[in-house]
Amino acid sequence: MGQIEKKSIKDIYKLSSNIKFCKSCVISNQRPRILFDKDGVCSACRFAEHKRKGIDWNERQNELSLLCDQHRSKDGDYDVIVPGSGGKDSNYVAHFLKEKHNMHPLVVTWAPHIYTEIGKQNLTSFVDSGFDNILITPNGIIHRKLTKAAFIEMGDPFQPFIFGQYSAPFRVAIQYKIPLVFYGEDGEVEYGGAMENADRASLSYEDFISNRFSSVFPSSFEKYGIKKKDLEKYELSSNELSEIKKLKIEQHFFSYYRKWIPQENYYYSVENTGFEANPVRNEGTFSKYASLDDKLDGFHFYLAYIKFGHGRCQSDAAHEIRDGHITREEGVALVKKYDGEFPKKYYQEFLDYCSISEQEFNEIIDSWRGEHIWKYKNSKWILKHPVWLDK
């Protein structure tokens, strides 16, 4: 491994050096693409308000019925692809479409880097509860190389998973000629983006993946010694893109049609699909029911903490405040207690998976450390502006 180059987080993500926190939740203006209004409230909180007051959910339910009527197969062939992991959210989407709308979903799973036991068990329980599933598992060696490269290059070892999560289901849609692909929530409105996107049901494939891939595409990883042919598996080819147009394959967000409340998805999937929460809380946060199937995802959240100063707990607490499950005061206490906790449980496995030493790991981490977020004091890194000291 060569010299690791220090990144300028502020420039890469176009962040303000003046760190501010939302008056309503605990998110800061360091979250890429989030917007704050004149009252100091973030766009995700405004969207949550819009969900409560501005949307006629009965009308949206009718739209969903109409959409399903257009697509429903008469002979029981698959008529909708649900990209799903066996987690609470996709279980809910697939089950709801199947049971409430008589659709015939094919659930496509893009495998985690390293399955956790509970993640595998949840996928099995889900399939056992009556679903057809295709599990796509990438080549282990290529995936490891790509993970290491993404860790160094993008500061996010989780990115190879994201590549597959947003390309594999469409590839299956093309192969099976299924023109409807249903994802869960629209992250760009649920977690902060422009309010002008608040009422969109779907996106073109190109727009859909552009921010999910953070504008870095798999093909750019050739320089890490990964063959072009192997990288092609992580993104759709131009042929496939034209197939999407020809077959009129549409991607829709379930969160447009039904009010998206992760906690209710948890209840729904426990009751209907045998879902179980993680036995212990996930490292870096208080929650036990979200993002629990990949041993690597703790590092995805940890890197966000390093870059932007907000980790997994801050984002969990922000959702829960918006959904009315906790108060802001509670959220702040949780962030102080858990945010940025190092994911030590799978640390060694992560190092082995990426074939890097502890020293290399630390160099990479420091190369992604937000320069305006951190200060070095008494031989350790501390946040310059934590939410609990915010006035």
Place this chain on the structure above:
Amino acid sequence: MKRIRLIARLDIKGENLIKGIHLEGLRVIGSPSEYARKYYTQGADELIFMDTVASLYGRNHLSEIIKLVAKYIFIPMTVGGGIRSLENAIDILRLGADKVAINTAAVARPNLISEISNSLGSQAMVLSVEAKKISDNKWEVYTENGRESSGIDVIEWLIEAENLGAGEVLLTSVDFEGTRKGFDLNLIKTATDSISIPIIASGGMGEFQHFHKVVSEANADAVAMADILHYDRMTFKKIREESISHGINVRKYV
């Protein structure tokens, strides 16, 4: 045959009565004082109030609720969540509670059990245990509302706590909690076989049969219920009637 106590368990977060599954996904149910009054008038033998997130947030919010309900509730009340010292325990009893339930603080400092038991009497010292199954016949003690593992074996912990002076154990199965699938009978049975102080079985009651089994097969001394009451799946009246018709010794409430 011993008399079985029927207990309503009220998990509280902030100002609200809440309920989760596996102690997660805490749903707001309503006002704790209203539900407490409802279960009292329905004929509960005891009430348990747990500030489920006290350790999580490092606080205790139950004082106001206890002060309020103590005015009109005349059955034993156990209060747990965030009690860290003998002083905390004394404060809670002064407000009108009869017993304190302690988990996280006792795991951190087992001598707290003796201190409370010696000063306030063992009847006031309820050890609350959140048990997570790790293999057949083996459970681990969890703290902070089922979020942190302690590495401590549940049965060994129960024996130690009994020796330290605990008067009673509230034994919650994290695996079965909120699932309505029935109690972890093996856990409760192993516990009642291992210690002689009373055990309150908690976590998983979805129907009367579950109650019947945990009492007759696992020898629970008392049963704590939440989900089944909060969602109006059964009332205390109904549970008593069924108990009597199955020959279980419960208080006859009129």
